[in-house]
Amino acid sequence: MSDLHDPVLGWYDEHARDLPWRSPTASAWSVLVSEFMLQQTPVARVIPVHAAWLARWPTPAALAVEATGEAVRMWGRLGYPRRALRLHAAATAIVSAHGGEVPAAYADLLALPGIGDYTASAIASFAFGQRHAVLDTNVRRVFARAVSGVEFAPTSVTRAERDLATDLLPADVSTAATWAVAVMELGALVCTARDPHCDSCPIADQCAWLAAGRPAHDGPPRRGQAWEGTDRQCRGRIMAVLRDAEGPVHRSRIDAVWPHATQRERCIAGLVDDRLIVTAGPSAYALPS
Secondary structure: OOOOHHHHHHHHHHHOOOOHHHOOOOOHHHHHHHHHHHOOOOHHHHHHHHHHHHHHOOOHHHHHOOOHHHHHHHHOOOOOOHHHHHHHHHHHHHHHHHOOOOOOOHHHHHOOOOOOHHHHHHHHHHHHOOOOOOOOHHHHHHHHHHHHOOOOOOOOOOHHHHHHHHHOOOOOHHHHHHHHHHHHHHHHHOOOOOOOOHHHOOOHHHOHHHHOOOOOOOOOOOOOOOOOOOHHHHHHHHHHHHHHOOOOEEHHHHHOOOOOHHHHHHHHHHHHHOOOOEEOOOOEEEOOO
């Protein structure tokens, strides 16, 4: 056992948030849906949408028979709506290849649409209690600081990070699954990107970054995500018009929500290419059916 295990696991036992996808009764489908929704979206925004999604589509089969446009509509304002299409595709694959049950094997999860290494590892760990290195942004930041002594992890996951995460996994399978979520929670609540709460960190006495005086990041500049005036904002405005409509929307209603014609045309074309919207006549658009 690493010296990090006991304090982190003890902290998690006391401070873990009560989230619906962590409930002992949560289905593997609930966990899978949460992992899609939590990508680049805060927990507080995910909770109500996750609840509404599971109420409407409690199983992969329930979602798979729906039009993709309904998945996009239910996605609401979570952002990055292509995730809704990927989640619908994953549900369809689960029905066709796994009899409607979320597969437990990492390789089977990895083969589903929209699922990469992190998501497959997370579902295998959190839904099925398996032993996998789960490397999200929060986990990588905790390991970068506590073990490697740097403020932030590299831009993309390195082999060294993966080896370190694997080495730090507890040998016991069930403990390893708890460890994966505990480190993630520590990064989300204590070892945050901005203003980390080192005074309440359970491993502050072992943290290499803290011991070094919290040296500032000296790698490539970390760029914040702009929003105002971006294509993302424009696409969001267009999608909001279509989600709120019961049928096709005349082009004039889309023009009214974004004044810059060139950018608006580019975003409409991109949404059509991404299959998030479809043409519904010479001057109208709709969600896919």
